[in-house]
Structures are given as C-alpha cells and as structure tokens.
Amino acid sequence: MSDITIRKAAVSDAKELLDIYSYYVKNTAITFEYEVPSAYEFAGRIRDITKRYPYIVAESNEKIIGYAYAHEFIARKAYDWSAEVTIYVDHNKRKTGVGRLLYNELEKCMRAMGVIDLYACIGVPNGEADEYIDRNSVDFHEHMGYELKGTFSKSGYKFMRWYDMVWLGKTIGEHLDVQPDITAFCETKEGAEYGTDK
Template identity: 50%
Template sequence: MHDMIIREAACSDAAAIRSIYAPYVESTVITFEYQVPSVEEFCRRIAHTKERYPYFVAEQEGRILGYAYAGPFVGRPAYDWSAELSIYVDRTLRKKGVGKQLYHALLEALRKMGILDVYACIGYPEQPDEYLDFNSAQFHAHLGFEPVGIFKDCGYKFNRWYHMIWMGKNLAPHGKDQPAIRPYPEVRGEK
C-alpha cells in the first residue's frame, strides 16, 4: 500500500482502533474477548502499553488501517527478554501488506529494546469454520514464526471450544551475561 505510514499510536487513535477491533470481537475467535472495550478503555490500554512497549498504527491519508503492539510475556523479571505481540488489521484490507509492515516496525523497535524472543497467542480451530480459520497462524509462519505450543480446547466462544497455539520467533542471540532490556520510551530518547 503506497503512502501508508507506520507511526506510534496515541489516545486520539482509540476510536479508530476500536472500530477495527470490534468486528474481531463480535464475529470471530481471533480474539477471545466477548465484549468490545470502550474508547476510554482503549485509550487506557494504549497508554499502559506505551509505558514500556511500542504500540504502532498504520495510517493512510488520515485513516487508521491497522495496529500492532507488544506487551510482557508472562510478566515476571526472568521473562523480560521476551514479549507477546498482537496485531489487528481492518478486515477489508487483509493480505495487502499492512500487517507485514506493522510487524516489521514492531520487531525492529523490540530489537532496539533488547528483546530476544517474541510470541503470538493465536486462536486455532480443529477445522476452519465461520468464526476462525488458519490465516493468523499462516501469517505468522510467513514472517518466520514457528509453533512452540498448543493448548487444546482452552477457549470457549460462540458455543464452541477452540484451541490456542503459541508461535515464536527469535530476534537476537541469547548471551550469558545478558544486558537488561530498555523500555521503549528510553529507546526513543524519552526518560
């Protein structure tokens, strides 16, 4: 997509981000959330994420096309060198390169922080149905992620049980005396 820019998300993007996310909640198992969060909740989530991790939007001519962000993996200090990723693209724009560009920007920002491994938690059907297919797993595999685990029948939505898989990707070598990661605001030069 030409003229598309990747930039940091702001609270002012919350309504557009919510409108992208809402169809995923309401008619898919790509997210296991049941209720679409409010604009205020999205603003809170953006601010909370940006305290330590990057949160990006793809924008073209003032329109938000998708968003991607990172967060802690598990949340204990020993896991600081790993991050969990999430990405959502306007469903009318899937397979047009928006997600790939968002992830490239996100992975580069995480490398600069010192993150070594990234993981994605992905809803996974036994067989594709009207709520979930294999597209997310295929997207991640195309970007070099590999399956690292499966939880069978762990998510219940639309009166059906779904699997959840984890896919992971290594970004940098693991060292014996690994330096601490730097929060994303510090990487950008903010204190």
C-alpha cells in the first residue's frame, strides 16, 4: 500500500466520498441511514466535523479509496475527552490495509487533540450474518485494539430486518485527576501541518 497518500478531507471531496458511502447506504446495513444524502448535505457534514475534529481521506492514483473521521461523542463538556470514530473504505478496496492506515493516522490526530477514549458504533447481525451485514467491521475494530463496551439488541431496522448495534472502545491516552482541555484539531501543530486541502 505504498502508493497511498493520507490527507485532510476538503468540502470539495464531498461527491467522491459520497460515491463510496452511497454503496453502503443502498446495499448494506453497515449504516442505518436509509437514503443517500445529497452532495450538498454531505459537504455540510464535512464542514461541521472539521470545525473541531479530523476528517481524513486515503488517495491512490489521485482517487479517494477511503475516509475516516472523528466527531463529538455526546454534547456535554464532561465528554470532551471521548470521541466517536467512523470509517468507510471503497467496497472494492476492503481488506487491503487502507482501513488500518486511516485508523492509525486518525488515532495520531486524536492524541494531538488530547482525546483519550475512542468509540465506534457498529451494526451487527442479530444472529447469523446475512447479505446485508456481517461481523467484519467488529473484527476489524478488535484487530485495531477496540473492545466491546455494550450491545443494543434489535435497535436498528433496515431492509425489513432487525439488527443489533454494538459499541466498541479504545483508550489512547491517560486519564488524569486534572485533565487538560482538548484542542480543536485545526489548532494543533499536527492539524496545521497536516496535508493540504483540495
């Protein structure tokens, strides 16, 4: 995977990222979103997330093949040191190592902010895997050091089937008695130097 470049996402990437995401909306229960958002709405999501958190893409031969980002876990000050992470890889590029590259880079970005705990919300089968979902995402996160934190049975309904939702977590920093405030990623040294916007 030496031909892959990781850089900051830009609002102008919205259509290319949406091309990746739309496959999962239409064909899987990996996302519980029913309708593919518009490019305008997706650009707004990128804009909102990057006000505070990292949003990164993996490029190969000038084509985006995956993306990952972090965002607010819960909108309360006490949760500032936790963040939810999300990753999507072009369905034709899964299991090629691009996901690992993206998550390793995302963790570096989150450490620079002072975030301690990362959480991933993942849809899983309620029983056996089917044509819409399997446990590959859970396996990937566990391979990356995430541990199961909780299961919500039959909490997502898509394609006329009920699916479970699990939360996995990973601690990447130290919990202190006096915890320094986190810094918006764009205000960190790493954020200022990280890649270039398109």
